[in-house]
Amino acid sequence: MKRRGFWFLPLLLILLLSGTVFAQEFKEFTVFTGEPLPDYPGSTIVGDIIERExxxxxxxxxxxxxxxxxxxxxxxxxxxxxxxxxxxxxSLLKDAGALLPLNDLIEEHAPNLKRLYANHWDMLTQEDGNVYWLPIQAIPYGPDTSRYPSLAFFMNKRVLKEAGWPVIKTLDEYFGLIADYMAKHPTIDGEPTIGYITLFxxxxxxxxxxxxxxxxxYPNEGEFVPVMQQGRYVVTEYHTSPTAKAYYKKLNDMYxxxxxxxxxxxxxxxxxxxxxxxxxxLGTFNQFWQMQEAQNYLLRDKPESIFVPLPIVIDPLVEERQRDIPYVQPTQGMGITIKCKDPVGAIKFLDYLIKEDTQRLLQWGILGEHYEVDENGLYYRTPEQLELFRDPDWVQNVFGRHYFFNAFPSLRGVDENGNMFFPDTQPHLIYSDSTDSEKEVMDAYGVKSFSDLFNEPIFKKYFPLWTITMPAGSAAHIEETRMKDVLNRxxxxLVMSSPEQFDAIWENYVKDIKPLMVEQMKVYQEGIDWRMENW
Amino acid sequence: MNTSACAAPRGKTFWDRVKQQKVLILMTIPFLVHVIIFRYVPIWGWLMAFQNYWPGKSILQQTWVGLENFKLLFDDPVFYQVLRNTLAMSVIKLAMGTVSSIILALMLNEVRIMWFKKSVQTISYLPHFISWVVAANLVRDALSTDGGIINEVLMRLHIIKQPIMFLGIPALFWWIIGVSHVWKEVGWGAIIYLAAIAAIDPTLYESAMIDGAGRLKQMWYITLPSIRPTISVLLIMNLGWVLSAGFEQQYLLQNGRVIDYARVFTIYELDYGIKMMRYSFATAVGIFRSVVSLILVFSANQLAKRWGQERLV
Structure with a gap:
């Protein structure tokens, strides 16, 4: 009995010691990120550096x-x-008193956050004079342009290629091309061709x-669009507009x-x-981030079938301005809650994450290993390095960017020495870093970026409308839920009915949805007016 | 000690009986405490239904609004739709689930080859352990028009020419819920009935056999009547859940096309209550459900009493 006890003692001691050492070495913070993300792999290239530092x-x-x-x-x-x-x-969390005011914490402990969010401070300050959250993607020095626009009608490259790279502008042309291709090729790789799908x-x-x-x-404003009328942005509904009717009619026809x-x-x-x-x-409409995952897989596995974003409008006379200038979302971001036991440690961690060196590490990687610098001081990647970053699984699971970038305070746009924080938007590289499949399309249309297929965006101070939120539980909020119900139903x-029934259903739809917009439009109008005055 | 407690003459004072049964009483106390803490204390939260509750403030600092939330509820046309859907899906699930479990139990009871019986039992109750999140995706894939197994089989058998979009037909939604419920729960439900069947006195079967009853007649005249008390108790208990009808199943299988038939109370409370921070409204809906459930259980119990069946209280 006694001997056995002695035998275990050293082992126990070692276990205890290692336990205490671990507990001393690492501070732990719980974090909820409002988006689905697989579990952290435990060790990633950037993750390990961040943990160590x-x-x-x-x-x-x-x-x-x-x-x-x-x-x-x-x-x-x-x-x-x-x-x-x-x-x-x-904002619901703030209203519930769940978030700590950050002003003093940042003032005392976070010089980098203070410096890099300075541009956006007015927008972030709430009515009580406090800042409660830090939005992702602050733009400290100036905006950038992405390879892909933020939203578009996307078309399978094989359709455009076979048609000889036509320039198409309207919804009719878009669906005409798809229908033609589908008639000629009822199957792709042995499976039935799907003409158009829409996410619902x-x-x-x-x-x-x-x-x-x-x-x-318009670019993405949300459920309503502010239309400039006599020098004032007037919130206008589009769900019952002639354009909406034509769009659903077209989908009905195609269905x-x-x-x-x-x-x-x-x-x-x-x-x-x-x-x-x-x-x-062959085609789908979406915001790019909602289909980017699919595009990444296509770029890697089926480059002949990648999606090409196209600027499609209802009528050739409509002026297309679908692109948006990168903006900061002032109404959302990361906050520190009242349950946090060490707010100073938390703000210091965020301050470390936001500084340029960390952002460069997350986006570009380690100098000499993941990127190089040319004689002008501009960053680039060698073909081998590029290849690595083209593999979404590698970037997520081995490199580990997503786990410290999505949802966390971060930077975008141009940095202090003329490089872009996002490698994808480095202007002299957008074209040269594209895949061969992407280059083929860009060459055919004579552009250096898919964004160039679209018109230059227009600056609007309030942009966008959708970041205005309805007061929780208010009449406008209930109206919003009911309106979405009507749309869902x-x-x-509208799309799946027989063509003869369409008009009757449309009339019912308009009758049901019209009364459910009044209160919402009031709230949005107030929000827009406030922003035009105060931002 | 136990024998003496049992043999004690009746008619003693209350405290004498308490003393005699103290071991039993001690053993029930943990459960009593559990029920009080987790089932009765939360009922204080019902106060929220009469307030305009806002999180972060104590329950007494809230604004009181009387029956406002109930008025909102009964004025909402969606409410009546939700009531219909919940009742319909509950009744379908209850009826299909009970009948299929009983039939499976009866059939399994007749199987004499042990390994076959065991494997059928295991296979049929396995889906019970899959969460609806996974199960709903299985159901979606099986019902897909794009290579889903059900459409494929029906087409190969030349029963249909075009794939049917099962999940897109409002009239079918309740039945898809019913059938997928049976698929998931039939084996699990059968276990209780199998246990009840196992408790039947074998001499009953022997004498029935001597009287010339075949397998079917034995089932009808001996097995079924013997498990009738089990069936009626389970039915009464399940009636208490009629206004619940599940949540994940409908939530994960629904889509815009069938929303008018898919929304049940739990989803309604979520969409029009919790998601919009209308906690008071959600509580009002919950109270409505509880009260109706209570009425249902007690009336079913009364009915069972009148019909001379086993009952709950």
Missing amino acids: TGVKLIREALVGDLETKVGLMIASGDYPDLVVAAHFT DGWRSFATTNVPQHLMG NKGVVDPETFILNYDQYIEKLSSGRV YVPE
Whole structure:
């Protein structure tokens, strides 16, 4: 008995010691990021450096299911992580008193945050004079331009190639091309061709219902568009506009001709991405970030079927301004909650993350290993380095960028010495770093970036409307939910009905949706007026 | 000690009986405490339904609004749609689930080859352990028009010419919920009935056999009547859940096309309550559900009593 006890003692001691050493070495913060992200792999290239330099380990919780639900439950239970990102619902957390004011913390402990967010401070200051959250992607020195526009009607490259790279402008031309190709090629790689699919899964259904405003030439404003009238932006609805009617009519026509995927309205997001990634879908409308995952897989595995963004409007006379100037989303970002035991440590961690060196590490990597500097001081990547960063699995799981970039305070645009924070937007590299498949399209249209297929964006001070949120539980808020219900119910019916029924359904739809916009438009109008005055 | 407690003459004072049964009483206390803490204390939260509740303030600092939330609820046309859907799906699930479990239990009971019986039982209750998040994706894929197995089989058999978009037909939604519920729960539900069947006195079967009853007649005249108490108790208990009808299943299988038929109370509370921070409204809906459930259980219990069946209380 006694001997056995002695035998275990050293082992126990070692275990205890190593335990205490670990606990001393790392500070732990819990963080909820309002988006789905796989579990942290435990060790990544950038993650290990960050852990070593800050002594901070993050305990992550990613979003599963609905963000609204999660935030609602969080508030109801009062059970908050140390750091929280609640996207569109950040202000709800503030109203519930869950967020700490950051002004003093930043003033005393975070010189980098103070310096890099200085441009946006007015926007971020709430009515009580405090700042409660830090939006992702601050733009300290100036904007950049991406390779892809933020939203577009996308078309499978094989369609454009076969048609001899036509320049198309209208919805009719777009669907005409798709229908022609589909008639000629009923299958792709042995599987049935899918002409057009539209995403309609839960909150993501704006990929379908937002389209009329873009067909009218606007960038993404949300559910309403501010239209300039006699020197004032007047909030205007588009859900019942003639453009909306023409758009749904077109989809209805295409659905009945078998061009629109018959099950498009019942697909969930995973199924949608899976179909896009198969390379047999000819067209879809979406915001680029919602289909980027599929595009990345296509670039790697099926370069002949990548999606090309096209500036499509309803009528050739409409002025297309769908692109947006990179903007900071002042109504959402990362906050420190009242449950955080060490707010100073947390703000210092964020201050470390935001500084230029860390941002460069996250985006470009390690000098000499992941990027090089040319004689003008401009960064570039060798073909081998590029190849690495083209593999989305590598970037996420081995390099580890997503785990410290998405949702966390970060920088975009041009940096202090003329390089871009995002390698993808380095102007002299956008073209040269594109894949061969992308270059083929750019060459055919004589552009150096897909964004160049679109007109220059217009600067609007308030932009965008959708970052104005409805007061929780207010009449306008209830109206908003009901309006989305109406859209959810009618849009599939409008598209999937027989052509003769369309007009009758449209009339019912207009009758039902019209009364559900009044209160919302009031709130948006007030918000726009306030921004025009105060920003 | 136990024998003496049981043998004690009746008619003693209350405290004598408490003393006699103190071991039993001690054993029940943890459960009593559990029920009080987790089932009765939260009922204080019902106060929220009569307030305009805002998180972060204590319950007594809130603004009181009387029956405002209930008025909003009963004025909402969506409410009646939700009530219809919940009742319909509950009844379908209850009926299909109970009948299929009983039939499976009866059939399994007749199987004499042990390995076959065991493997059927295991296979049929396995889906119970899959979460609906995964199961809903399986159902979606099986029902897909783009190579889904159900459409493929029906087309190969030349029963249909075109794939049917099952999940896009509003009239079918309740039945898809019912059938997928059966697929997931049939084996699990059968276990209780199998246990009840195992408790039947074998001499009953022997005498029935001597009287010339075949397998079917034995089932009808011996097995079924013997498990009738189990069936009625389970039915009464399940009636309490009629206004719940599940959540994940409908939530994950619904889509815009069928929303008018898919939205049940739990989803309604979420969409129009919690998601919009209308906690008071969600509570009002919850109270409505609880009260109706209570009425249902008690009336079912009364009915069972009148019909001379086993009952709950």
